[in-house]
């Protein structure tokens with residue numbers, strides 16, 4: 001690591017620095033509002049996107065699948081939180097230099113019921129729902145709206161409180177919820193599974209201060225599932241896996257009251273540390289807990305371990321939980337407010353038990369890394385920044401270099417994924433493929449960057465004749 | 480997104496049978512629909528809020544299920560206030576199966592088709608009135624998760 005010492009902070013100083021350094025910029029108009037309209041009830045039939053600029057490399061062929069909330073309101077009722085909209089899955093297929101787009105709602109029991117009754121019925125993360133809602137279990141409330149992953153021949157729409165919803169990746173037809181194993185029906189399965197380069201799938205499911213650790217084969221069969229005790233309750237949205245360890249960050253945002261909506265039952269405990277539980281992949285009883293200063297996060301990049309035993313993983317960290325408790329609600333009511341900021345940091349867990357944060361001074365969210373290198377040493381992580389203007393950034397932790405592209409104030413930039421160039425192995429031999437919502441043009445755009453030249457702007461951009469909802473997470477499938 | 484700790488429904492698996500207390504004034508036929516044709520339904524009947532809360536049942540039945548619907552009759556029932564809770568023991572192991580976090584993996588239901596929000600339906604939502612003569616009460620079994 002050759003970052004300057006100035007950037008290498010540790011201990012409680014880091015918490016106050018993050019709190020002070022996050023430039024929370026007030027916005028005049030809610031830039032996100034076009035992305036929080038209901039998508040068309042029948043979705044978008046597959047159609048070509050218009051090439052706006054550049055030229056897509058011939059070798060780039062595959063599908064970018066994307067999930068996110070796409071339905072927020074009926075005539076007389078609305079969801080109470082961005083996180084509660086019905087899952088809307090989009091498919092961007094790139095082949096022979098052309099791009100095609102389609103989108104469909106995940107046909108969940110929740111959506112079927114609410115469409116039938118034309119009102120919000122089910123409670124959610126930030127939605128009260130009808131007190132007489134017929135809740136058979138978590139999957140009654142499953143919005144299937146957070147992420148997508150390809151497993152075997154299926155596309156799974158993920159929602160952290162319940163089961164994956166299986167879909168057909170070509171037609172986006174919903175195949176339904178089928179338990180991963182009969183005795184494990186209705187168990188939580190986070191929206192951030194980790195896939196080893198060999199295809200093995202790891203995931204968690206959090207329930208109070210307990211957690212299921214899932215280990216699945218590449219085709220989705222349960223190889224192992226164990227319940228472990230966590231050292232504390234916490235909101236665990238994302239986590240990390242290195243070659244030898246499972247890394248579970250436990251931030252001090254704790255669900256300690258049963259109340260509706262659920263988000264109101266969380267308390268920010270800024271006086272408590274940010275703990276990190278590290279488990280040996282081969283023996284979960286072999287564990288260790290590290291402590292970092294209090295901070296809030298949604299997303300990790302990925303983890304790796306050095307020869308000296310230190311574990312490193314990227315996080316997008318903010319000073320507190322204000323975004324999730326306040327702003328993600330006011331987004332639904334289209335109120336203006338402060339735009340959130342999270343700083344890209346690298347958590348370093350030393351073999352001697354010390355933990356520290358290496359800061360980047362770069363702000364953004366939705367960190368993405370080269371999935372070929374899952375759990376392995378790497379230099380790069382991409383983030384997107386949606387404060388006053390929208391930027392895609394690519395951080396190099398080894399050199400400290402940061403490349404960025406400015407999409408301007410009219411665009412909302414979303415997660416950009418690493419796509420490997422065929423037959424190449426260098427980390428920079430990749431494209432970054434992602435979506436923006438162009439508010440001025442009321443259109444969804446698909447962009448391809450060369451990871452070696454992010455600052456040069458997209459090498460190809462396509463535009464749809466309509467706008468699709470903002471989303472959370474994507475996955476890429478090579479053709 | 481997340482719903483940790485949302486549901487921990489606990490239904491006592493009462494399957495002992497007890498004779499209905501008779502004063503020969505009412506019959507109650509409970510009709511069940513929406514069943515998978517296998518296993519048994521385990522049904523408990525309560526006649527007070529206290530009994531409902533503590534699991535102290537008035538009577539209970541085990542009803543073998545061979546079709547999508549089934550019915551069971553209680554004779555000589557004194558008119559009054561009653562509530563029913565039941566689960567469908569689909570695999571016939573005599574208990575309401577749950578996943579490791581205590582969430583039922585077999586269907587369960589209450590009279591009035593009442594649903595609990597984060598637990599069993601309340602007495603207030605499940606209570607129904609039995610009057611002298613013939614009474615029919617219909618319960619639809621929700622699909623299992």
Ligand SMILES: [Fe+2]
Pocket residue numbers: 146191192237238298299472473
């Ligand atoms: Fe996420």
